[in-house]
Amino acid sequence: MASSHLLHYDNYSHWELIVKFLFVEGRIPGASDTIITFTSYPLASSLFVYYVADIVGFSSGTLLLGQFFLLFSCMYALFAVIRHRRIILTSALLCLVITVFNIFNIAIRMDNLLVDFLLPMVTLTGISGLISYQKNYWKMIIHGSLFFITLSLIKNSGIFFSLIVWSLLVFYLFRYCKKWKHRLLNILNSLVILGISCLPIILWNKHVKDTFSLSKHEVxxxxxxxxxxxxxxxxxxxxxxxxxxxxxxxxxxxxxxxxxxxxxxxxxxxxxxxxxxxxxxxxxxxxxxxxxxxxxxxxxxxxxxxxxxxxxxxxxxxxxxxxxxxxxxxxxxxxxxxxxxxxxxLFEQNIQKRNYKSFKNVSTKKIYQFSSLSIIFLSTLLALSEANGINYNNLNYSKTDPGLFSKITGDVMTPNNKKYLVVTTSKTNVADFYTAFVGKFYLFSPHVNAMENFVMSFSSFKKLLNQYDYVVI
Incomplete structure (x- = not known):
């Protein structure tokens, strides 16, 4: 991850760009900072990645490591649901599920800063924590509240995921007490928790409304x-x-x-x-x-x-x-x-009595052993597949728009309002604004346009060039 590069479109339209802005400016963007387009997006994960970059130094690899710290901590937290850690089958099963994530995460992958993978992972961490703390009333409440707040501040759509955590919290609070009087009181408490937990995202949306006259994807x-x-x-x-x-x-x-x-x-x-x-x-x-x-x-x-x-x-x-x-x-x-x-x-439910002899018979022990080994083997293959996919992207980085910008212009770390015209042969990357967004990130200017077609008269061509301070070929 440390030697990987960011390629995905949305890193340059927002996620990597906002971290770079935070790193250089040391503040959240205002209305005058036109380089940031998605001004309504909350900053939770971006701030975490920024702090990693602030301590270690700014680079693609550092930002990816920061994001991976979040993802890996979520993966590790899933194992909190296991009752008995020495049972290899259950741990291997969770390892398999984590590697299966990569199959359905192919549009996102782990080598970028997008939150579409982070949101479900943080939600699963919230769920595993509630399962682990279900016999501890106050730990459940504190854990559930923190994860509701965190999810809602990662992205606006995080509200949906936070409600899943909150619904599980309500279920456990309802089940925690046997008497209906106490159950109703717990439901009332959960509504109060929900109200308090909503305050941070309400304040963020108020900030967006007060700061920006118009904001893309504003709620x-x-x-x-x-x-x-x-x-x-x-x-x-x-x-x-x-x-x-x-x-x-x-x-x-x-x-x-x-x-x-x-x-x-x-x-x-x-x-x-x-x-x-x-x-x-x-x-x-x-x-x-x-x-x-x-x-x-x-x-x-x-x-x-x-x-x-x-x-x-x-x-x-x-x-x-x-x-x-x-x-x-x-x-x-x-x-x-x-x-x-x-x-x-499992045959033996008393965890204290479990050992290598705790099986119903030799056949069930063989099933357990072969199942565990097969799942571990399959998990390893899927993990290697994801690693190879990331390595493949890194090998082809020099041919991509980010790779070319990195080589030709370098990563400009000083905000500027200079006007750039980017000349490229990729009609697709011009049409979907990919080249322009990558250019805005590397040149750190909101005034970057990309063109592929220059079939025009000499006078029109000269007039076009006069609109820009620099041409990037």
Missing amino acids: SVSAYETLFGEKGHAIIELIIHRFIDKSFSFSTLAFQGIIEINLILLISFLVIHFVVKRKNSLLSILVFTDLMIIFYYVGMLMMFLLSMPTQEALNLAGMNRYASSIVILAWGILGISLAREIDLS
């Missing part, structure tokens, strides 16, 4: 009305039709993942119920997971209709990336649930 009724009003009835119908088609297409990775999750949970429930002959919660978890996915997809559709410009909404821009977040979360819930149910289904 406000007026902004939603404006964007929704731009779309006619025919366009709205077309967006909905395309969204439904893509949501239920077997060619999409997200839908494949949802089908797999449902099959694994259903088969596991049936095996534990009829073969092991033990009641289990996997059917309830299956229903909860499906409802969670449905609500998330409805929220995604509302986002395309209400808060996205028409052309982006028609193209369902970023849908694969957004959908992967909820699939990763669902896979994590599946892994946590299976790990606990497998532990509860």
Whole structure:
């Protein structure tokens, strides 16, 4: 990770750019800082990465390490749900689930600063903490509140993920007491916690409204009305039709993942119920997971209709990336649930008595051993696959726009308002503004334009050049 480079479009349109701005300026952006486009995005993860860069030094590798510290701490926290750490099968299962994340994280990967992978990972950390603390009333409340606040301040869409943590907190608070009087009091307490936990994001949105006259992806009724009003009835119908088609297409990775999750949970429930002959919660978890996915997809559709410009909404821009977040979360819930149910289904339930002889018979011991070894082997292959994917990107870095900018202009660390024209042969990168955004980051100026087509008269060409201070070829 330390020798990796940032490639993804959104790093240069916002996530890496905001960290660079924080590093150079030492403050959050104001209305005059036009280089920052997504001014409504909260800064939680960006601030953490900034502090890492402030201590270690600013570079792509340092920023990636900072983000990976967050991701790895979330991965490590998942193991808090394991009742008995010496049971290799449950630990191996969680390792497998973590490496499976990389399959559905292919649109994001770990070698960038985007939060679409971070959001489900932080949510899973919140869930694993609540499961671990479910017998400690105050630890549950403090843990749940902190994770609600954290998730809501990572990105505006983090509110959905924070509500999942809060709903689990309510469930445990409700179950904590046997008497209905105490249960109702706990529900009231949870509503108070919710109100207090919402204060930071409310204050952030107030800051955005007070500071910026217009902010992209701002959370406000007026902004939603404006964007929704731009779309006619025919366009709205077309967006909905395309969204439904893509949501239920077997060619999409997200839908494949949802089908797999449902099959694994259903088969596991049936095996534990009829073969092991033990009641289990996997059917309830299956229903909860499906409802969670449905609500998330409805929220995604509302986002395309209400808060996205028409052309982006028609193209369902970023849908694969957004959908992967909820699939990763669902896979994590599946892994946590299976790990606990497998532990509860073992022959010896007294943890103190467990040893290498604690099996029903030799056959079950062999199944346990071969299952553990197979899962560890598969996890290692998937981890190596992700590492090889990142290495492949690094090998081709010099041919990319960031690689070329890094070589030609270097990374300018002084903000400026100079005007740059970037000449490139990539029509696609000009059309989707990728080259322009990369240029804004490396040249640290809001006035960067990219062009590929210069078929024009000499006078027009001369007039064009006179509009810029520099030309970058």
